[in-house]
Amino acid sequence: MLDRSPARVTSLYLHVPFCARKCAYCAFYSEPSGGELVNRYVAALIRELEMVADDLKPHTIFFGGGTPSLLNLRQWEQILRAMDRRHLLGAEEFTVECNPATVSADKAKLLRSFGVNRISMGVQSLDETLLDRLGRIHSREMVFKSFDILRRAGFDNLNLDLMFAIPGQTPGIWRATLAEALALGSEHLSSYEVIYEDDTPLFAQLQAGEFGVDEDLACAMYEEFVEQAIAAGFQQYEVANFARDERTAIQSPDARPRNPVPNFACKHNVNYWRGGSFYGLGPSATSYVRGVRTKNWSNTQLYCEQLEKGNRAVETREELPPLKRAGETAAFGLRMVAGWPFEEFQRMTSFDLRREWPAEMSQLARRGWGEILPGGFRLTPRGLRFADAAAEMFLR
Numbered sequence: 001m002l003d004r005s006p007a008r009v010t011s012l013y014l015h016v017p018f019c020a021r022k023c024a025y026c027a028f029y030s031e032p033s034g035g036e037l038v039n040r041y042v043a044a045l046i047r048e049l050e051m052v053a054d055d056l057k058p059h060t061i062f063f064g065g066g067t068p069s070l071l072n073l074r075q076w077e078q079i080l081r082a083m084d085r086r087h088l089l090g091a092e093e094f095t096v097e098c099n100p101a102t103v104s105a106d107k108a109k110l111l112r113s114f115g116v117n118r119i120s121m122g123v124q125s126l127d128e129t130l131l132d133r134l135g136r137i138h139s140r141e142m143v144f145k146s147f148d149i150l151r152r153a154g155f156d157n158l159n160l161d162l163m164f165a166i167p168g169q170t171p172g173i174w175r176a177t178l179a180e181a182l183a184l185g186s187e188h189l190s191s192y193e194v195i196y197e198d199d200t201p202l203f204a205q206l207q208a209g210e211f212g213v214d215e216d217l218a219c220a221m222y223e224e225f226v227e228q229a230i231a232a233g234f235q236q237y238e239v240a241n242f243a244r245d246e247r248t249a250i251q252s253p254d255a256r257p258r259n260p261v262p263n264f265a266c267k268h269n270v271n272y273w274r275g276g277s278f279y280g281l282g283p284s285a286t287s288y289v290r291g292v293r294t295k296n297w298s299n300t301q302l303y304c305e306q307l308e309k310g311n312r313a314v315e316t317r318e319e320l321p322p323l324k325r326a327g328e329t330a331a332f333g334l335r336m337v338a339g340w341p342f343e344e345f346q347r348m349t350s351f352d353l354r355r356e357w358p359a360e361m362s363q364l365a366r367r368g369w370g371e372i373l374p375g376g377f378r379l380t381p382r383g384l385r386f387a388d389a390a391a392e393m394f395l396r
């Protein structure tokens with residue numbers, strides 16, 4: 001019999017809305033963990049998972065947060081067993097975000113045994129003073145120890161997240177953190193410039209004049225990051241994301257990359273940037289399925305109540321007009337070094353970049369921020385530094 005059902009969604013995100021303590025800069029939805037609420041959340045998440053399981057065949061799974069590694073062994077086991085019952089395990093890439101302070105050998109072993117094969121660790125800095133200033137709960141020693149625990153548990157695909165332009169971070173401190181992080185030999189590295197999010201303590205300190213923002217210094221730190229990561233054998237594939245193409249680090253810095261998206265790129269995020277569908281479960285999570293975007297309540301209590309009543313916990317639902325959706329897809333995809341191959345864009349959106357956005361592409365090319373190639377459009381290294389401004393031009 002012919003299967004006439006639409007193809008199932010291959011990408012799954014699960015949000016864990018708890019942190020041991022809130023970091024000074026962070027606006028992700030999470031709250032300091034509270035005993036019974038965590039158990040209630042686990043039960044609700046499993047219910048939500050069961051509601052969408054028939055429409056899922058995950059190639060990539062990503063547990064983000066918040067701090068997924070804060071869940072205890074029993075809670076993890078409950079979630080992973082539920083996923084197993086609904087045939088949701090076995091993804092090609094299965095990532096769990098971890099805070100270095102909450103990694104243990106037992107947890108690492110359990111996750112690995114259920115098919116988790118990638119860990120993303122929030123390192124941010126390897127300078128104790130800055131870690132403190134950011135309100136992180138971990139020390140630099142915990143980063144090295146956790147990295148070692150994860151390797152011993154068999155994880156051969158590890159990401160480290162760093163931050164730059166942190167108040168008080170000198171070029172020397174940044175260089176030292178970068179060098180030590182690179183020496184760990186992870187397969188993936190991300191680094192974001194500090195964003196001053198509304199309603200965070202760091203933003204309040206900036207407003208109060210406790211420190212200033214130095215854009216030139218931030219640019220210099222970004223350049224240092226790109227240079228050092230490439231010299232260490234990484235390939236840049238997105239504004240803030242670098243990955244190895246092969247497991248070994250040996251690669252001439254000047255070698256032309258063969259593969260525009262290296263093998264250890266985060267496949268889950270590449271799907272976002274390429275405008276693919278995904279389910280997002282848990283409080284505050286967004287889903288984008290067949291052109292419809294929904295967002296769950298950013299309130300764990302309310303999220304649990306809704307699921308306990310047998311409802312999805314959706315706060316907003318938006319069906320984007322096709323051209324608006326294509327504009328967003330264009331904007332997201334331009335964050336990737338590979339830019340947009342015209343044919344791929346047309347396949348994803350049914351629109352032709354050359355027909356709908358010729359003026360924007362020409363303007364970016366004239367400014368030296370973009371490059372019109374025979375088969376596609378991409379930002380130049382300079383354009384990537386201003387990717388947000390460039391991408392905005394494509395929004396309709």
Ligand SMILES: C[S@@+](CC[C@H](N)C(=O)[O-])C[C@H]1O[C@@H](n2cnc3c(N)ncnc32)[C@H](O)[C@@H]1O
Nearest residue numbers: 025026065066097098099122161192193194195
């Ligand atoms: C959800 S967190 C990562 C996992 C875990 N919660 C942790 O922090 O260890 C995702 C990453 O986003 C980055 N990030 C969060 N807030 C940021 C901000 N305001 N500015 C720049 N980067 C930020 C950090 O590098 C962080 O590791």
Ligand code: SF4
Nearest residue numbers: 019022023026065066
């Ligand atoms: S950065 Fe990570 S650990 Fe810190 S508050 Fe945000 S989600 Fe939690």
